[in-house]
Amino acid sequence: MGHLRNFVTPLHKATARDYIGRMVDEKVKCMLKAKEYEFDYWDGDRRFGYGGYKYMPGRWAPVAKALIETYGLKAGSRVLDVGCGKGFLLHEMLILEPGLEIVGFDISEHGLASNTDEVKAKANLFRYRAQDAYPFGDKSFDLVISLATLHNLRIFELKTALSEIERVGKQAYVMLESYRTEQELFNVQCWALTCESFFDTAEWIWLYRHFGYTGDYEFIYFE
Incomplete structure (x- = not known):
């Protein structure tokens, strides 16, 4: 196994969330809309997802x-980048190192279309599912990353995704939602709209080992 990282957690903790408010706001209807992963998820009402996910210069720079x-x-x-979304992290990476060769895919047409001009000009972006066999050779990438994507897959889909990340990357880092306590489990169940795999940290680490993933990892918690 790789190392537990702390790249995204400071950003995650900076956002306030009304867990009960989301749970009682027609949660099932909002989940179904969010799982379309299109405009409403990214830029519609907050009840469907991000509530307007805009590029904020420098926000992702520490992670990059x-x-x-x-x-x-x-x-x-x-x-x-597996599940690259709007590519704001990729944008910051290209600012710091313009010579990177970036490839990113996502299932969201709206997300891909909303990438910055910088990323669109320099990166190879395309629509694809994280749970399908990747169209790349073994160890094709110096680094494979996946942020806030894998928990949206079911367990049999995770097997393929983690195996493919391991196969195509020389190094890897994945970040996803998890929990350590009953309170955090309750909070993530209230808040999450697209999560399919609710596992605690010990279960995730077991799955990484079981599916042969040896890269780095990070968990974000809803405290």
Whole structure:
């Protein structure tokens, strides 16, 4: 197994959330809309997802810097983002190291279309599912990343996704939602709209080992 990281947690903790408010706001209807992963999920009402996910210069810069430094990325390094969404992290990575070769895929047409001009010009972006066999050769990338995507897969889909991340990447880092206490489990169940796999940290680590994933990982919690 790789190392437990703390790249995204500071950003995650900076956002306030009304857990009970979301749970009692026609939660099932909102979940169904969110799982379309299109405009409403990204830029519609907050009850369906992000509530307007806009590029904020520098917001993702600390995460980008940590990834570049931790994994020794430089000009010519190849990076794959599994579930890249709007690509704001990729944008910050390209600011810090313009010579990176970026590939990203997502199931959301709206998310891909909303990538910044910088990312669209320099990255290879396409629509694809994280749970399908990836169209790349073994160890094609210096780093494979996946942020806030894998918990949206069912367990048999996780097997393929984790195996493929392991196969195509020389190094890997994944971040997803988890819990450590009953309160955190309750909170994530109230808040999450698209999560399919509710596992605590010990269960996730067991799954990583079971599916042969040896890369780094991070959990975000709803405290």
